[in-house]
Amino acid sequence: MYVFIVNPQAGSGRGMRIFSKLKKSTLFQTLEKMVYFTEYPGHAKKIAGQINQLHDITTIIVIGGDGTLHEVINGLYHRRIPIGFIPGGSGNDFARGLAIHNKPNKLLKQIVNSNEDLLYWVGSIIINQNEHKRFVNSVGFGFDAQITRMANEASYKSLFNRLGLGKLTYIVALIQVLMKFKPMTIELEINDEKKTLRDCWMLTTCNHPYYGGGMKIIPTAKIQDEVLPLLILHKISKWKVLSLFLTVFTGLHVKYKEVEIIETTGFKIISKDNVCAQIDGQTFQCRMGTLTKRQEFINIRGRKYTQTV
Ligand SMILES: Nc1ncnc2c1ncn2[C@@H]1O[C@H](COP(=O)(O)OP(=O)(O)OP(=O)(O)O)[C@@H](O)[C@H]1O
Numbered sequence: 001m002y003v004f005i006v007n008p009q010a011g012s013g014r015g016m017r018i019f020s021k022l023k024k025s026t027l028f029q030t031l032e033k034m035v036y037f038t039e040y041p042g043h044a045k046k047i048a049g050q051i052n053q054l055h056d057i058t059t060i061i062v063i064g065g066d067g068t069l070h071e072v073i074n075g076l077y078h079r080r081i082p083i084g085f086i087p088g089g090s091g092n093d094f095a096r097g098l099a100i101h102n103k104p105n106k107l108l109k110q111i112v113n114s115n116e117d118l119l120y121w122v123g124s125i126i127i128n129q130n131e132h133k134r135f136v137n138s139v140g141f142g143f144d145a146q147i148t149r150m151a152n153e154a155s156y157k158s159l160f161n162r163l164g165l166g167k168l169t170y171i172v173a174l175i176q177v178l179m180k181f182k183p184m185t186i187e188l189e190i191n192d193e194k195k196t197l198r199d200c201w202m203l204t205t206c207n208h209p210y211y212g213g214g215m216k217i218i219p220t221a222k223i224q225d226e227v228l229p230l231l232i233l234h235k236i237s238k239w240k241v242l243s244l245f246l247t248v249f250t251g252l253h254v255k256y257k258e259v260e261i262i263e264t265t266g267f268k269i270i271s272k273d274n275v276c277a278q279i280d281g282q283t284f285q286c287r288m289g290t291l292t293k294r295q296e297f298i299n300i301r302g303r304k305y306t307q308t309v
Pocket residue numbers: 007008009010011012038039040041042043064065066067068069071088089090091092093280281282
């Protein structure tokens with residue numbers, strides 16, 4: 001039995017458009033399946049939670065954006081069911097990070113015909129010591145999280161999506177946030193070693209290089225267990241931030257002296273004030289975060305494991 005979880009609103013309606021085309025295909029029609037449409041934020045997690053109770057699931061096929069996949073992964077906490085992903089979001093960084101490039105009908109074929117999985121190690125975060133979450137792409141604190149919040153709330157997001165210019169949303173949001181951003185003071189703990197980061201702009205970690213709709217934020221990030229790379233953007237002038245972000249699509253921003261990348265197996269951040277944070281593109285406020293790389297992996301169906309992505 002295949003279970004489809006479709007976010008019709010992902011990518012400003014792209015999720016629904018993809019599903020409408022797929023359901024006309026002979027392959028889709030011949031599959032034994034159940035189809036769920038998400039109706040509100042958090043619904044994909046709830047659906048995944050209900051799937052935990054079901055048996056004989058071959059694969060869960062997610063059609064939507066990274067936020068939908070994030071919810072499914074978090075809802076499926078206790079079971080390892082293979083997941084097929086057909087990207088239909090605005091940013092689609094997960095698909096980029098895993099080199100999932102094909103057209104939806106080809107991807108469906110790949111998922112159904114494949115008996116090989118890509119093993120994918122997600123990250124884990126404990127927010128404020130009590131809320132556990134898993135992340136598929138990235139977690140960021142500070143500047144990048146504020147850009148994400150601005151982009152998520154922007155009225156121009158759906159227009160740019162419809163024009164196929166999803167990347168522009170983040171660029172416009174970046175400029176808006178830059179005008180009024182105030183750097184943070186953060187306590188960073190890595191392997192019992194503590195340091196205070198003053199005038200820090202952002203801390204970001206990811207499971208693969210991409211975020212924000214194609215920015216190669218940590219170019220060296222690999223799909224792997226144990227290692228959680230951490231990027232810190234230290235004290236820097238606003239003008240320099242602008243030029244730095246122009247190079248982030250190529251990964252050349254890592255050459256700036258204000259950018260530090262540390263390979264960790266986990267770290268903790270503490271702040272006296274609330275800081276804006278993002279997990280897989282969903283934003284919230286927090287004062288404390290403990291991040292680790294989970295030892296368990298999820299099975300991504302239809303995407304053979306290579307390290308060349
Ligand atoms: N029917 C719905 N109406 C409104 N929001 C929904 C609905 N279904 C799901 N959502 C929420 O929409 C949010 C965004 O979805 P998603 O991340 O899949 O798409 P996206 O933001 O366009 O893509 P990406 O994350 O790749 O940029 C998710 O947080 C999800 O909870």
